[in-house]
Amino acid sequence: MTTCQDCSFYFAVPENAGDYEPGRGDCVTQKEDAKGKYWLSKPTVHATPSCPTFKKSK
Ligand code: SF4
Numbered sequence: 001m002t003t004c005q006d007c008s009f010y011f012a013v014p015e016n017a018g019d020y021e022p023g024r025g026d027c028v029t030q031k032e033d034a035k036g037k038y039w040l041s042k043p044t045v046h047a048t049p050s051c052p053t054f055k056k057s058k
Contacts, residue, residue: 005046008057012046029053 004010004027012025027044030037 002050002054002056003046004044004048004050006054006057007050008055009053010044010046010057023047 004025007027009027009029010025011028013020023046025044025046026041028039028041031040032038
């Protein structure tokens, strides 16, 4: 099963960050609307099953 950890949009919370917890990260994806492109960040954990937006990280 693929999980967020294998996704190129997954960014682990750095250990020196105030909200650090093992396995915790953010899903950061680029969106586009009428005003242009922007980044959307939402919290996730590395073991979360991948969603339809999943893109394998290299
Ligand atoms: S929620 Fe989807 S797009 Fe975001 S990191 Fe997980 S698999 Fe990737």
